[in-house]
Amino acid sequence: MKVLVLASQKGGSGKSTIAASLAVAAWQDGERVVVVDMDPQASLAEWGKLRETGGIVFRSVAPTALDRWITETRKVPAVSLVIIDTAGTFGPEVDTALKHADLCLVPVRPSAFDLRAAGPTVDRLRLFSRPFAFVLNGTNPVTHARTADAVAALEVGGAVAPPIADRTDFRDSVASGLGVTEIAPAGKAATEIIALWQYTKERMSQR
Numbered sequence: 001m002k003v004l005v006l007a008s009q010k011g012g013s014g015k016s017t018i019a020a021s022l023a024v025a026a027w028q029d030g031e032r033v034v035v036v037d038m039d040p041q042a043s044l045a046e047w048g049k050l051r052e053t054g055g056i057v058f059r060s061v062a063p064t065a066l067d068r069w070i071t072e073t074r075k076v077p078a079v080s081l082v083i084i085d086t087a088g089t090f091g092p093e094v095d096t097a098l099k100h101a102d103l104c105l106v107p108v109r110p111s112a113f114d115l116r117a118a119g120p121t122v123d124r125l126r127l128f129s130r131p132f133a134f135v136l137n138g139t140n141p142v143t144h145a146r147t148a149d150a151v152a153a154l155e156v157g158g159a160v161a162p163p164i165a166d167r168t169d170f171r172d173s174v175a176s177g178l179g180v181t182e183i184a185p186a187g188k189a190a191t192e193i194i195a196l197w198q199y200t201k202e203r204m205s206q207r
């Protein structure tokens with residue numbers, strides 16, 4: 001079983017949006033997925049309630065129980081992937097999730113402010129020696145403007161996963177309890193999320 005964590009000390013960077021569509025892409029790829037929403041805002045849990053399709057299991061785990069829950073769930077063969085979405089402010093439960101991460105994805109908007117704000121998140125991941133990758137989220141869908149310099153800046157600090165553009169499919173998918181690969185399987189958002197899932201899978205398998 002692998003643990004994938006979405007984290008960044010910045011609200012609105014796209015953690016929950018990416019977690020939702022990645023969960024669907026992973027499930028469609030044959031993973032037995034359990035989603036855990038550790039953010040009190042509960043965006044991902046709300047998205048789960050909207051889902052009419054089965055397949056993905058949602059678990060609510062109390063912050064103080066997370067450590068033990070992950071350790072126990074690792075022994076359950078029926079689960080192959082746990083995806084943990086976290087709050088934009090780091091607390092003890094985010095630390096617990098990070099410590100268990102086989103990979104942590106750090107979504108970052110491609111702006112100077114957001115790039116700078118990624119620093120503390122990376123410090124935390126380094127402290128725990130966890131593997132991580134930045135995901136540039138919300139890049140311009142036509143020009144990908146700023147992507148090149150943002151990638152250059154981020155590579156100094158860590159690996160950079162395939163980017164995700166600003167696309168209506170992402171907004172529609174969170175509003176309807178679907179993943180982008182369900183809303184528009186042949187769309188560009190679907191292509192991007194599948195590329196991100198393949199990257200994620202590859203990185204996690206190296207451990």
Ligand SMILES: Nc1ncnc2c1ncn2[C@@H]1O[C@H](COP(=O)(O)OP(=O)(O)O)[C@@H](O)[C@H]1O
Pocket residue numbers: 010011012013014015016017018043088137138164165166167168170171174
């Ligand atoms: N790639 C994207 N394209 C379009 N809208 C996006 C994208 N990523 C995030 N959003 C929107 O941005 C807002 C914040 O995203 P969210 O996933 O809630 O961030 P976080 O979980 O990091 O706080 C949401 O309204 C979401 O629909």
Ligand SMILES: [Mg+2]
Pocket residue numbers: 015016017039041043085086
């Ligand atoms: Mg969120």
